[in-house]
Amino acid sequence: MAVRIGMMSFAHMHAYSYAHCVKMLESEGRAQLVGVADHDPERGKQAAQQYDTRFFESYEDLLDAGVDAVIVCPENVRHRPLTEMAAQAGKHVLCEKPLATSKADGRAMIEACKAHSVQLMTAFPCRFSPSYIRLKQMVQAGELGEVLAIRGTNRGRNPGGWFIVPELSGGGAVIDHTVHVTDLCRDLLGSEVVEVYAEISNGFCHGDFDDTGMLTLTFANDVFATLDSSWSRPKVFPTWGDVTLQVVGTKGLAYMDMFAQNSTLYDDREMRITLQHWGSNIDYGLVSAFVESVATGKPVPITGEDGLAAAEVAFAAYESAKRGEPVRLPLPE
Amino acid sequence: MLRVGVVGVGTMGRTHAAAYTRLPNAQLVGFYDMATEAAQRTASQFGVKAFDSYGALLQEVDIVDICTPTPTHLELVVKAAEAGKHILCEKPLGRTLQQCEQMIEAASKAGVTLMPAQVLRFFPEFKQARDLVLAGAVGTPVAIRTRRGGPYPRAANDWYADFEQSGGPILDMVIHDFDWLRWTFGEAERVFAKALTFKGLDHIDYALITLRLRSGAIAHVEANWADPGGFKVDFEIAGDAGMIAFDSRHATPLTVAKQDAGGGGGGVAVPESPLAEDPYFLEIQHFVDSVAAGQPPSITAEDGMKAVEIALAAIESVQTGKVVRLGGGA
Numbered sequence A: 001m002a003v004r005i006g007m008m009s010f011a012h013m014h015a016y017s018y019a020h021c022v023k024m025l026e027s028e029g030r031a032q033l034v035g036v037a038d039h040d041p042e043r044g045k046q047a048a049q050q051y052d053t054r055f056f057e058s059y060e061d062l063l064d065a066g067v068d069a070v071i072v073c074p075e076n077v078r079h080r081p082l083t084e085m086a087a088q089a090g091k092h093v094l095c096e097k098p099l100a101t102s103k104a105d106g107r108a109m110i111e112a113c114k115a116h117s118v119q120l121m122t123a124f125p126c127r128f129s130p131s132y133i134r135l136k137q138m139v140q141a142g143e144l145g146e147v148l149a150i151r152g153t154n155r156g157r158n159p160g161g162w163f164i165v166p167e168l169s170g171g172g173a174v175i176d177h178t179v180h181v182t183d184l185c186r187d188l189l190g191s192e193v194v195e196v197y198a199e200i201s202n203g204f205c206h207g208d209f210d211d212t213g214m215l216t217l218t219f220a221n222d223v224f225a226t227l228d229s230s231w232s233r234p235k236v237f238p239t240w241g242d243v244t245l246q247v248v249g250t251k252g253l254a255y256m257d258m259f260a261q262n263s264t265l266y267d268d269r270e271m272r273i274t275l276q277h278w279g280s281n282i283d284y285g286l287v288s289a290f291v292e293s294v295a296t297g298k299p300v301p302i303t304g305e306d307g308l309a310a311a312e313v314a315f316a317a318y319e320s321a322k323r324g325e326p327v328r329l330p331l332p333e
Numbered sequence B: 001m002l003r004v005g006v007v008g009v010g011t012m013g014r015t016h017a018a019a020y021t022r023l024p025n026a027q028l029v030g031f032y033d034m035a036t037e038a039a040q041r042t043a044s045q046f047g048v049k050a051f052d053s054y055g056a057l058l059q060e061v062d063i064v065d066i067c068t069p070t071p072t073h074l075e076l077v078v079k080a081a082e083a084g085k086h087i088l089c090e091k092p093l094g095r096t097l098q099q100c101e102q103m104i105e106a107a108s109k110a111g112v113t114l115m116p117a118q119v120l121r122f123f124p125e126f127k128q129a130r131d132l133v134l135a136g137a138v139g140t141p142v143a144i145r146t147r148r149g150g151p152y153p154r155a156a157n158d159w160y161a162d163f164e165q166s167g168g169p170i171l172d173m174v175i176h177d178f179d180w181l182r183w184t185f186g187e188a189e190r191v192f193a194k195a196l197t198f199k200g201l202d203h204i205d206y207a208l209i210t211l212r213l214r215s216g217a218i219a220h221v222e223a224n225w226a227d228p229g230g231f232k233v234d235f236e237i238a239g240d241a242g243m244i245a246f247d248s249r250h251a252t253p254l255t256v257a258k259q260d261a262g263g264g265g266g267g268v269a270v271p272e273s274p275l276a277e278d279p280y281f282l283e284i285q286h287f288v289d290s291v292a293a294g295q296p297p298s299i300t301a302e303d304g305m306k307a308v309e310i311a312l313a314a315i316e317s318v319q320t321g322k323v324v325r326l327g328g329g330a
């Protein structure tokens, strides 16, 4: 039985990739893209046309159209209302990261999904990277010995639009780029972040939002990590950014540069040099895992709690920068 | 002709000595090392004298070059200053700030030159990056990352592994990066750091240090004595109008792999980065030329102390878990 999926908003550009992945699963007979709704109807109609599916005038109409599950990709502050609406309608939810822009919102989303017995999955596609999976296998097999420290980066560029309107995004680079690597570290270590220190600035864009974040995380098992979440890639940088992890263990060191599978394109007409990625499509792994959980009822591999734990590190980073000192986790509810 | 005596015949002592032998205005007179056999061996390799005491060396030279473990610098520097000798001292200048102050005082009282060997300033990639930054090539610098390290260092009596002597990778190694950061971007305001230094591990150390500079820029410094994969250095300077990136793994114009590396097995590829003038030679040339001209060298003893101050602040942050603010004066 194909899982029937609705797309709730294309405000976040990742929605396009997820919709594409649903279409791939459709061709395998595992999923069906039922339709699209968006509070920006123009954007919604265009996306519906692009993916050869129906446009619904309202989110309610989409939820009434017999979908089993939804993929929620609006502006960050709208994750909560759309997730709650879907949960109340009894639909499983795959929600874009960061799960929420406050702890209260994240908690409410988790509760709503629990109350209506639907699953809530956070979109952390990096967990499906073959390089990360291999790294995790090696760590779990003890090949690096005991893990002692991690150096991570998730750098990119200012995406503009609503991402730099804190009322819609909940912040800037730090809320946008803290959660992926934090989630990988939590997953790799099986341990929670207990302290966050952050230096934050707006030096790249000089706007009313942060574009530079240098975080130091301490985990319950005493491992420490730093995470560069800056939008520091220049406009002419040959690719969008990176996700890297350097893992230091008692028996060795591993370095993962997740998107380093590229060829270089030298383009005279565009006067640009770009990296052409040929590595595996990690979004496919993400959407496929969600669809499988919906189809079989087995628990989603990345929960709402995982999404909130990672987002909480970003909240703590802002708090740390404000106070000028490290901040203990968990933050007060 | 300036007569030079080198103290310490370890890795650095021999590197420095080789540079003096190539200079027209300096003459390597000899070595002193408390390991007398090693001193004699090295002296005969260079065709110079092995002094049997530090005092004997001081009597026959104009310049003393100190290449001994860090905590020995104080006594050797003060004695050289009192004897009226100009001094090149390996980094870190001292193990503590008080030691640095005493050395600076002794040198200024005696009116001799004391230059800390912050050799990174003579590495072309670091010098060029600074020139580019000062020329505005990246606009205003915002986020700076440096990384330095490789396998755990081995030396006489394993002294690097004794934190009381070496100060671990934060004081011993990334003091280079702290000096370069100050030289290029200005003073640091505060530091927060985490490290393995005090976890009682066997020959593994690693530190991640975040600095906030007075300019507002944020710098992240990695100090790595936990990478069996070989020594690597990289940096990245991201500004509001561009970025400069360097990675030693990609700066290897020559790589050689031999079919048979001896013992029958195939050899690994060995990358090289040959330069017409190595940075240690340029450093020593600058020092000798400055002394010869009676000019102060471009690196002051205060610079050496400031770099030590940042390193010690980072170590304090590791020990206390707190943010450490750096002292007043510019």
Ligand SMILES: NC(=O)c1ccc[n+]([C@@H]2O[C@H](COP(=O)([O-])OP(=O)(O)OC[C@H]3O[C@@H](n4cnc5c(N)ncnc54)[C@H](O)[C@@H]3O)[C@@H](O)[C@H]2O)c1
Pocket (backbone or CB within 6 Å): B007, B008, B009, B010, B011, B012, B013, B032, B033, B034, B035, B038, B067, B068, B069, B070, B072, B090, B091, B092, B117, B119, B155, B156, B159, B172
């Ligand atoms: N600039 C660089 O790139 C760089 C690199 C390595 C080391 N260093 C610095 O150079 C200095 C020496 O390091 P190294 O790796 O050459 O050490 P090493 O252990 O190889 O050599 C030190 C030598 O000093 C001798 N010695 C120790 N105490 C002495 C004393 N009181 N009087 C006379 N001789 C004494 C030892 O017998 C030994 O031969 C240190 O301060 C270190 O931090 C700098």
